[in-house]
Amino acid sequence: MHRYPFTNSLWRQHDRTKPYEQLKQSVSTEIAVIGAGIAGLVCAFELQRRGKQVVLLEALEIGHGTTGHTTAKCSVQHGTIYSHLIRTFGEEVAKLYYTFNQESLTYLQDQHDAGFDMDFEIKDSYLYSTQKSTELEDELDAYRRIGVDGGDATTELNTLLPFPVKQGLVIRNQAQFHPVNYLHELADRFVQSGGVIYEQTRALEISKGPRPIITTSTGRRVQANQVVVASHYPFNDLKGLYVSKFTVERSYIVACEMEEAPPEGMFLSVDEPSRSFRDYHEDGKTYLLVGGEGHLSGQVTDTRSRYDVLEAFAQQTFHASRASFRWSSQDLITLDRLPYVGQMFQREPDIWVATGFLKWGMTNGIAAGRLLADLLTGTENRYARFISPLRSAVKPHDVRSFVKTNVDTVTQFVKGKTEETGTVDALQLDEGGLVQLEGKKVGVYRDLENQCHIVSPTCTHLGCTVKWNNAERTWDCPCHGSRFDSLGNVLEGPATKPLSYEARDDL
Numbered sequence: 001m002h003r004y005p006f007t008n009s010l011w012r013q014h015d016r017t018k019p020y021e022q023l024k025q026s027v028s029t030e031i032a033v034i035g036a037g038i039a040g041l042v043c044a045f046e047l048q049r050r051g052k053q054v055v056l057l058e059a060l061e062i063g064h065g066t067t068g069h070t071t072a073k074c075s076v077q078h079g080t081i082y083s084h085l086i087r088t089f090g091e092e093v094a095k096l097y098y099t100f101n102q103e104s105l106t107y108l109q110d111q112h113d114a115g116f117d118m119d120f121e122i123k124d125s126y127l128y129s130t131q132k133s134t135e136l137e138d139e140l141d142a143y144r145r146i147g148v149d150g151g152d153a154t155t156e157l158n159t160l161l162p163f164p165v166k167q168g169l170v171i172r173n174q175a176q177f178h179p180v181n182y183l184h185e186l187a188d189r190f191v192q193s194g195g196v197i198y199e200q201t202r203a204l205e206i207s208k209g210p211r212p213i214i215t216t217s218t219g220r221r222v223q224a225n226q227v228v229v230a231s232h233y234p235f236n237d238l239k240g241l242y243v244s245k246f247t248v249e250r251s252y253i254v255a256c257e258m259e260e261a262p263p264e265g266m267f268l269s270v271d272e273p274s275r276s277f278r279d280y281h282e283d284g285k286t287y288l289l290v291g292g293e294g295h296l297s298g299q300v301t302d303t304r305s306r307y308d309v310l311e312a313f314a315q316q317t318f319h320a321s322r323a324s325f326r327w328s329s330q331d332l333i334t335l336d337r338l339p340y341v342g343q344m345f346q347r348e349p350d351i352w353v354a355t356g357f358l359k360w361g362m363t364n365g366i367a368a369g370r371l372l373a374d375l376l377t378g379t380e381n382r383y384a385r386f387i388s389p390l391r392s393a394v395k396p397h398d399v400r401s402f403v404k405t406n407v408d409t410v411t412q413f414v415k416g417k418t419e420e421t422g423t424v425d426a427l428q429l430d431e432g433g434l435v436q437l438e439g440k441k442v443g444v445y446r447d448l449e450n451q452c453h454i455v456s457p458t459c460t461h462l463g464c465t466v467k468w469n470n471a472e473r474t475w476d477c478p479c480h481g482s483r484f485d486s487l488g489n490v491l492e493g494p495a496t497k498p499l500s501y502e503a504r505d506d507l
């Protein structure tokens with residue numbers, strides 16, 4: 001953690017619980033779940049509730065991952081997904097995707113009614129364009145064809161928003177909530193019913209069954225009958241070609257205090273640049289959360305300016321105050337835009353995965369956790385096939401994205417090796433970058449005390465060259481989205497090993 005953080009997620013400002021212990025001795029359990037984000041915690045909670053013995057391993061702490069840095073709209077309005085799915089797969093799959101996500105909303109509503117503390121609020125969800133958009137016409141048509149409970153809202157949006165909208169759609173009675181409170185609520189209840197959580201315990205490897213063994217960063221092991229990988233990017237991605245099936249997109253959020261009431265609802269534009277916004281109330285304050293400015297992860301160094309753009313939008317459009325909170329995060333987009341949830345590898349029936357939520361993990365993640373809980377307890381679930389990871393032998397309609405994803409990775413790999421580097425002398429206080437030092441290319445961050453933190457710039461996942469991220473003060477990999485702090489420690493996978501590191505105060 002930096003002493004002067006530039007970024008700070010609104011959702012993570014209050015520590016609700018005491019930290020859970022690290023894994024200090026090897027254990028054996030029925031089911032091990034890896035990753036305490038929304039997918040992992042829902043899955044662990046559901047399995048424990050159904051009488052299974054579950055151990056949950058978290059590399060850092062609950063809420064550290066994308067779920068702690070989301071916008072937390074719980075909506076089935078996922079951009080223009082339904083027209084896309086009808087074009088690619090037909091109406092049946094589009095309908096399945098809709099109900100798969102819709103059931104997560106009902107699940108959340110039931111948990112709210114049962115007393116889960118998560119600032120749950122029902123809101124209408126809007127999609128709009130400030131230009132005439134055939135995309136939205138197609139999406140409206142898709143709503144009609146598959147029975148989505150939504151419709152045209154162009155007139156309504158022109159009364160709700162302070163700028164003209166050419167076309168808009170609404171889906172009523174969606175929801176928004178506090179994602180980190182939700183995670184803690186699930187964790188508390190999971191532990192109360194006998195579940196065990198280990199934080200600061202990174203899974204490094206999973207041996208092949210019959211009872212797989214997970215090796216962890218604490219040197220201890222967990223043996224389980226079944227293992228669920230809910231680590232966001234699957235850290236064991238090299239088998240099964242997972243590594244070539246995702247793009248990783250990073251986007252940015254600012255939360256600005258508002259004097260006036262923000263527009264009532266949750267909003268997303270399909271324009272370029274896209275904007276996403278919702279409100280949040282806490283301690284008598286009203287915030288407007290504005291998201292956008294996305295790009296492929298690790299491919300931008302000047303990330304601070306992305307926040308400036310969003311803040312300017314909030315101020316100019318809604319008369320918001322300066323941003324009180326700024327944060328960013330990344331999510332995984334699969335080749336065919338359906339998540340991967342189910343058995344992870346053809347020949348290993350004991351390893352399961354939940355990933356690829358397309359920036360819509362609040363509903364997809366809950367649905368994934370519930371689906372895996374069904375699969376691991378032998379319960380019939382009609383969604384098992386359409387998002388099974390084993391569907392993912394590359395199909396003709398995926399080939400273009402498959403090739404593009406992999407060409408992009410190779411391009412980034414080569415670019416990183418040949419890119420010009422600066423000199424260490426040119427680095428100002430609180431600045432980082434790739435430099436030539438004593439005949440070697442290294443990554444250097446010069447901190448506010450003028451100490452230089454030097455890392456090897458070669459990502460420990462597959463060897464791409466990491467880039468400096470000036471808002472987070474991190475080293476980000478442009479190939480698969482692994483991220484490291486200025487001391488080289490892993491913040492986000494798929495990498496599991498740190499960058500080699502040394503501190504110098506003579507430069």
Ligand SMILES: Cc1cc2nc3c(=O)[nH]c(=O)nc-3n(C[C@H](O)[C@H](O)[C@H](O)COP(=O)(O)OP(=O)(O)OC[C@H]3O[C@@H](n4cnc5c(N)ncnc54)[C@H](O)[C@@H]3O)c2cc1C
Nearest residue numbers: 035037038039059065066067070071072073203360361362
């Ligand atoms: C900016 C932004 C805004 C978004 N807004 C929305 C929204 O409004 N609505 C919506 O539905 N979706 C939204 N999303 C998407 C959603 O937030 C994600 O899809 C979802 O949070 C992913 O959840 P997860 O459980 O898969 O991963 P995470 O929340 O990242 O959890 C994975 C956990 O696994 C841990 N981990 C990783 N590797 C290991 C390991 N080797 N061993 C042990 N633990 C490990 C991590 O530390 C982490 O805690 C947004 C995404 C972004 C980037």
